[in-house]
Amino acid sequence: xxxxTQTPKFRILKIGQSMTxxxxxxxxxxxxxxxxxxxxxGLKLIYYSVGAGITDKGEVPNxxxxxxxxxxxxxxxxxLAAPSQTSVYFCASSYSKTESNQPQHFxxxxxxxxx
Amino acid sequence: xxxxxxxxxxxxxxxxxxxxxxxxxxxxTNDYITWYQQFPSQGPRFIIQGYKTKVTNEVASLFIPADxxxxxxxxxxxxLSDTAVYxxxxxxxxxxASKIIFxxxxxxxxxP
Numbered sequence: 001x002x003x004x005t006q007t008p009k010f011r012i013l014k015i016g017q018s019m020t021x022x023x024x025x026x027x028x029x030x031x032x033x034x035x036x037x038x039x040x041x042g043l044k045l046i047y048y049s050v051g052a053g054i055t056d057k058g059e060v061p062n063x064x065x066x067x068x069x070x071x072x073x074x075x076x077x078x079x080l081a082a083p084s085q086t087s088v089y090f091c092a093s094s095y096s097k098t099e100s101n102q103p104q105h106f107x108x109x110x111x112x113x114x115x
Numbered sequence: 116x117x118x119x120x121x122x123x124x125x126x127x128x129x130x131x132x133x134x135x136x137x138x139x140x141x142x143x144t145n146d147y148i149t150w151y152q153q154f155p156s157q158g159p160r161f162i163i164q165g166y167k168t169k170v171t172n173e174v175a176s177l178f179i180p181a182d183x184x185x186x187x188x189x190x191x192x193x194x195l196s197d198t199a200v201y202x203x204x205x206x207x208x209x210x211x212a213s214k215i216i217f218x219x220x221x222x223x224x225x226x227p
Binding site for chain 2: 004035040041042043044045059090092099101103104105106107108109
């Protein structure tokens, strides 16, 4: 199993550009999450989804959008890139129908720089 | 939300047992204590989870006293490869996933 796969691994954007960070998982997990991690800091939840067609905001959703059209995919969209969005972005998934405490499986991250 | 407090950093030597304590004074009845490990340039990896008393797996042990206001992650006989950041989380069993919070973690450095 590949687990959680994120693409691209690295990206440099100019201010005002847009891009989509891709995330796919092959574990048939219902829950999927997007986090950002700034240097030396912990992870902050951007958005999460409990299943196809259902998404909800996390702690820091401003400047981002998500969609969940399939169980496998959970793309994160940056519409107008700003320097404050320079960070490492992690996607994760967990198996659950009703419980929120199931272990999360993380991808290897996308390192994004906005210049 | 149950906040957690853990040391910013710890140092130890190869072969030693390392104990990282996490404080979570306002833990709720349905909350679980969960630990993740993160190596540089990688996503966090689940280590262990517990509700009360003691939980042990092939990687670590988790000790939780009766009042559940703190917990201790124990890593037996550490090696250089255990150098990583360790996150203590209090995770509700039935609640919105937005209540899952990663703090800044404990940066563990293992020396030869």
